[in-house]
Amino acid sequence: MSKKLVAYFSASGKTAALAKKLADAAGADLYEIKPAVPYTTADLNWNNKQSRSSVEMSDPASRPALAGTVGDISAYDTIYVGFPVWWYIAPTIINTFLESCDLSGKKIILFATSGGSGFGKAAEHLRPSAPGAEILEGKVNPSADGIAALVQMA
Secondary structure, X not given: OOOEEEEEXXXXXXXHHHHHHHHHHHOOEEEEOOEOOOOOOOOOOXXXXXXXXXXXXXXXXXXXXXXOOOOOHHHXXXXXXXXXXXXXXXXXXXXHXXXXXXXXXXXXXXXXXXXXXXXXXXXXXXXXXXXXXXXEEEEEOOOHHHHHXXXXXX
16 A cells, blocks of 8 residues: 655645545645745735735746755655645645655646636646656545545545
């Protein structure tokens, strides 16, 4: 049996709640991806083109710093990576997280929360940040059945 990790970034708490349910269902360890500088409500105002999230998402090279590290990632075979969908892709802090680890040979299963869109081009934008890893689109806003399907993907 492979060891699993659920790593997630949550701006509002919705992705965190989903990550905890998935970790319980998958028997996985849980790790929160935290920015070195936490996001404020003003930072997350997508209607303001000068807000931190808008500026980061308009720059494909943006890599917000992490508050910590996941530790020994080599112990995991499967890593679920969760995030809110921003501008039809993953927040750039997810790229920062992926690039901070050697994920060669790992299976990465994406899951996300969204107010209405699907994954968009999230997987396409994340693959270059995890060379040698297999990145699979999982589910957006999964129900209990969707969580079970994510577990089966491992």
